[in-house]
Amino acid sequence: MCKRTSGRPTPLFWTRVVLKLTPLCVLPGRPVSSSCPVQISPPTVVVRFGDPLRIICSSTSDQIESIGLESRYGGEKTEGVSSVVLDITSVEHWEVLVICFLNRVKVDQCSENFPVTVYKAPDRVSISQPSLTAPLVEGETYSLKCDVVNVAPVQNLSVHWYKGEKILRTERFHGSSKPPVNATSVFNLTAQREDDQTRIRCEAQLDLDTVPSLPAIKSESRAVIVQSWLDLFWCFYKHTKIRFFKSICRLSRRVLMCGRCCLTPSA
Numbered sequence: 001m002c003k004r005t006s007g008r009p010t011p012l013f014w015t016r017v018v019l020k021l022t023p024l025c026v027l028p029g030r031p032v033s034s035s036c037p038v039q040i041s042p043p044t045v046v047v048r049f050g051d052p053l054r055i056i057c058s059s060t061s062d063q064i065e066s067i068g069l070e071s072r073y074g075g076e077k078t079e080g081v082s083s084v085v086l087d088i089t090s091v092e093h094w095e096v097l098v099i100c101f102l103n104r105v106k107v108d109q110c111s112e113n114f115p116v117t118v119y120k121a122p123d124r125v126s127i128s129q130p131s132l133t134a135p136l137v138e139g140e141t142y143s144l145k146c147d148v149v150n151v152a153p154v155q156n157l158s159v160h161w162y163k164g165e166k167i168l169r170t171e172r173f174h175g176s177s178k179p180p181v182n183a184t185s186v187f188n189l190t191a192q193r194e195d196d197q198t199r200i201r202c203e204a205q206l207d208l209d210t211v212p213s214l215p216a217i218k219s220e221s222r223a224v225i226v227q228s229w230l231d232l233f234w235c236f237y238k239h240t241k242i243r244f245f246k247s248i249c250r251l252s253r254r255v256l257m258c259g260r261c262c263l264t265p266s267a
């Protein structure tokens, strides 16, 4: 059943290819021949979840009998021409592989696998914890969190932390998950005097080999208020202990006056 003496696929063969995705005699994930003279356009397949996709496979071989493209959404095959076009109306899976097959005169069938990157921009990017509305204390370290909700693929996600327009930190994510995930980037901010009245935000960016690159999704920007220890001391002095300090002053004045009284000979 697996003999390919003529190199010509039977109708049954193509039926199996279309129905089963993995053709007979082809090990999944491994091309039959390591040098299959096919290429696809676009060379890197990147598509947004739910969008249509068009892939063209072509060969420069001068002995083409037929050329075919296969995916979980179906396949296409042409005879005697050097290319084949596969149109997918809507990509609605996170793991998609496209296989291009080539049949040549007197040569075994060969094929090449092309993975498709399916992406999804995050639903929401936000800074959580701690509340930046309360003043930060100079010299203290605060762990700020940037939550990126429902993004794919995580291995192409990076989060940038900004102070004003300056990037403070970039975190690149790793992992192999293809479906969307929630990602969190932590940034440890040690409050400094010069951070006072600045604004902090984070941005999520999907780094994909596409032109143009995808826009970054920004969080809201948060105002930072930093209180120095001197500020805190004055605040403490003014608001809590003012009576205490005043009474010490009053007391010391009384002691001095009393001393003077005592030194002065009584009339």
Ligand SMILES: *[C@@H]1O[C@H](CO)[C@@H](O)[C@H](O)[C@H]1NC(C)=O
Pocket (backbone or CB within 6 Å): 149, 150, 180, 181, 182
């Ligand atoms: C991501 O977080 C949202 C809520 O913010 C939740 O509904 C969703 O299930 C989470 N997704 C995953 C993959 O954990």
Ligand SMILES: *[C@@H]1O[C@H](CO)[C@@H](O)[C@H](O)[C@H]1NC(C)=O
Pocket (backbone or CB within 6 Å): 143, 186, 187, 188
């Ligand atoms: C931030 O600080 C926490 C504890 O203070 C620490 O566990 C964590 O590794 C730090 N993260 C980074 C990115 O420096």
Ligand SMILES: *[C@@H]1O[C@H](CO)[C@@H](O)[C@H](O)[C@H]1NC(C)=O
Pocket (backbone or CB within 6 Å): 044, 045, 046, 117, 155, 156, 207, 208, 209, 210
């Ligand atoms: C996704 O990121 C990986 C590295 O993590 C990179 O090799 C790959 O080319 C990226 N995919 C796309 C479609 O840009």
